[in-house]
Amino acid sequence: MDEGELDRRFHAGLGLVREVGQEARRQYRRRDTLAVETKGLQDLVSETDRACEDEIVTTLTRMFPGDAILGEERGLQNAGGDATWVIDPIDGTANFLRGIPLWCVSLGLVHRNVPVIGLIYNPVTDELYAAKSGSGATLNRAKIKVSAVTKLSEARMGIGFSYRRPVAPHARAVSALLEAHCEYSRFGSGALGMAMTADGRLDGYWEAHINIWDVAAALCIVREAGGWTNDFMSGDVFRQGNPILATNPALAAPLQALLPL
Ligand code: IPD
Ligand code: CA
Numbered sequence: 001m002d003e004g005e006l007d008r009r010f011h012a013g014l015g016l017v018r019e020v021g022q023e024a025r026r027q028y029r030r031r032d033t034l035a036v037e038t039k040g041l042q043d044l045v046s047e048t049d050r051a052c053e054d055e056i057v058t059t060l061t062r063m064f065p066g067d068a069i070l071g072e073e074r075g076l077q078n079a080g081g082d083a084t085w086v087i088d089p090i091d092g093t094a095n096f097l098r099g100i101p102l103w104c105v106s107l108g109l110v111h112r113n114v115p116v117i118g119l120i121y122n123p124v125t126d127e128l129y130a131a132k133s134g135s136g137a138t139l140n141r142a143k144i145k146v147s148a149v150t151k152l153s154e155a156r157m158g159i160g161f162s163y164r165r166p167v168a169p170h171a172r173a174v175s176a177l178l179e180a181h182c183e184y185s186r187f188g189s190g191a192l193g194m195a196m197t198a199d200g201r202l203d204g205y206w207e208a209h210i211n212i213w214d215v216a217a218a219l220c221i222v223r224e225a226g227g228w229t230n231d232f233m234s235g236d237v238f239r240q241g242n243p244i245l246a247t248n249p250a251l252a253a254p255l256q257a258l259l260p261l
């Protein structure tokens with residue numbers, strides 16, 4: 001994909017996550033009236049998740065009819081071709097429904113298995129993370145970079161958990177972090193945990209299993225902010241997901257020694 005085509009997609013995506021995010025924020029303010037379904041253990045979906053994804057898909061299909069689209073709620077559409085948009089319409093749905101302001105719209109573009117555009121918008125805080133391959137990463141247009149922390153004893157990791165994986169290895173990982181005197185936070189949005197790694201508010205993000213729609217955008221943002229990520233795009237990642245570890249380059253080795261990947 002040439003630079004002009006990538007740029008066109010970047011700017012279209014920027015407008016789209018803002019627009020859809022602002023609509024989601026209106027729904028968030030009347031969240032008690034929304035229809036909610038259970039997809040699995042501690043795994044909810046609301047009518048807003050679906051409506052947001054539909055809105056994004058409609059616009060992208062109209063603007064880029066040759067691109068494939070994978071969304072959490074509606075699955076894969078228009079498969080084939082080199083470019084796939086990856087959508088998590090609301091990451092942090094449990095927070096969204098509880099009124100906790102840590103949720104976001106996440107939109108990534110993967111080209112030949114490489115995440116090349118990352119857009120993450122938290123409509124409550126009005127924070128928009130954006131990255132395009134080779135152009136750096138920004139938060140509300142200001143350049144961001146990963147933290148300079150080099151010791152686990154001065155670090156704070158973001159971590160995540162879902163019942164897609166057993167409890168015991170997660171508990172062991174938390175214990176290993178604490179034994180290494182590394183602090184941790186569990187915010188309930190993998191995309192925002194990764195984004196906060198990119199801007200240095202956190203020193204890393206780890207989760208034993210995460211799906212591609214949770215982190216496709218964030219992978220590009222973390223890398224463009226100078227961060228390190230594990231080989232997340234390996235294997236059958238579009239269908240199966242993978243473990244995720246993102247951090248600054250200095251903490252990559254000690255964290256890999258500590259956490260299961
Ligand atoms: C979840 C959140 C959570 C993470 C889970 C995800 P959802 O996504 O990102 O923080 O731990 O793995 O499934 O359900 O809020 O879109
Ligand atoms: Ca998600």
Ligand code: CA
Nearest residue numbers: 072088090091
């Ligand atoms: Ca979601």
